[in-house]
Amino acid sequence: EVQLVESGGGLVQPGGSLRLSCAASGFSVTGNYMSWVRQAPGKGLEWVSIIHGGGTTYYADSVKGRFTISRHSSKNTLYLQMNSLRVEDTAVYYCARDLLYSDSSAYYHGDWGQGTLVTVSS
Amino acid sequence: DIQMTQSPSSLSASVGDRVTISCRASQRISSYLNWYQQKPGKAPKLLIYAASTLHSGVPSRFSGSGSGTDFTLTISTLRPEDFATYYCQQTYTTPLTFGGGTKVEIK
Numbered sequence: 001e002v003q004l005v006e007s008g009g010g011l012v013q014p015g016g017s018l019r020l021s022c023a024a025s026g027f028s029v030t031g032n033y034m035s036w037v038r039q040a041p042g043k044g045l046e047w048v049s050i051i052h053g054g055g056t057t058y059y060a061d062s063v064k065g066r067f068t069i070s071r072h073s074s075k076n077t078l079y080l081q082m083n084s085l086r087v088e089d090t091a092v093y094y095c096a097r098d099l100l101y102s103d104s105s106a107y108y109h110g111d112w113g114q115g116t117l118v119t120v121s122s
Numbered sequence: 123d124i125q126m127t128q129s130p131s132s133l134s135a136s137v138g139d140r141v142t143i144s145c146r147a148s149q150r151i152s153s154y155l156n157w158y159q160q161k162p163g164k165a166p167k168l169l170i171y172a173a174s175t176l177h178s179g180v181p182s183r184f185s186g187s188g189s190g191t192d193f194t195l196t197i198s199t200l201r202p203e204d205f206a207t208y209y210c211q212q213t214y215t216t217p218l219t220f221g222g223g224t225k226v227e228i229k
Contacts, residue, residue: 106214
């Protein structure tokens with residue numbers, strides 16, 4: 001059974017840093033595309049970052065240069081290092097396992113964790 | 123960036139109704155369009171990918187259609203458990219983008 005469990009959220013001051021973790025079971029994080037998606041309180045979904053199976057990474061413009069996605073194979077864990085945090089980064093952060101379309105042309109967020117809340121406030 | 127526009131942003135419907143939600147992309151995205159359902163306090167769940175392919179375990183009352191820039195999610199017969207917020211998302215190119223969501227409420 002696929003399971004994703006996020007942790008690491010909490011209250012941090014503007015300009016601070018936080019590292020989110022997403023512990024995976026039932027599959028290998030290094031063999032899959034993995035994403036982070038966030039949702040500000042009362043707002044819609046916002047894609048944050050993706051890491052491809054080969055290690056290529058992409059970011060939303062709003063976090064580029066501040067956030068870094070990575071993974072650890074032996075811990076089977078996905079990470080999101082968040083630096084220079086801003087008030088507008090306050091959100092529930094979800095990790096997701098991305099699955100490819102049958103022709104491998106694109107993908108979708110097939111499995112999601114329960115989310116972890118990050119609050120950036122002074 | 124590709125902008126995804128959903129309409130309506132909310133709707134009221136009764137159990138048994140047929141519901142249609144629209145999603146428009148700001149440029150052509152072929153069929154690289156996914157639909158998710160989210161209930162309050164819960165993570166989103168995938169309903170449909172590649173515009174019209176039903177995800178495993180999703181009831182057949184859900185269907186998707188469209189290609190290019192215009193897409194539709196249809197719930198053929200609304201059930202009580204379908205009251206939720208629905209999001210479209212394009213995965214044609216990064217940055218991946220979601221629509222603003224459509225909240226389906228009980229009339």
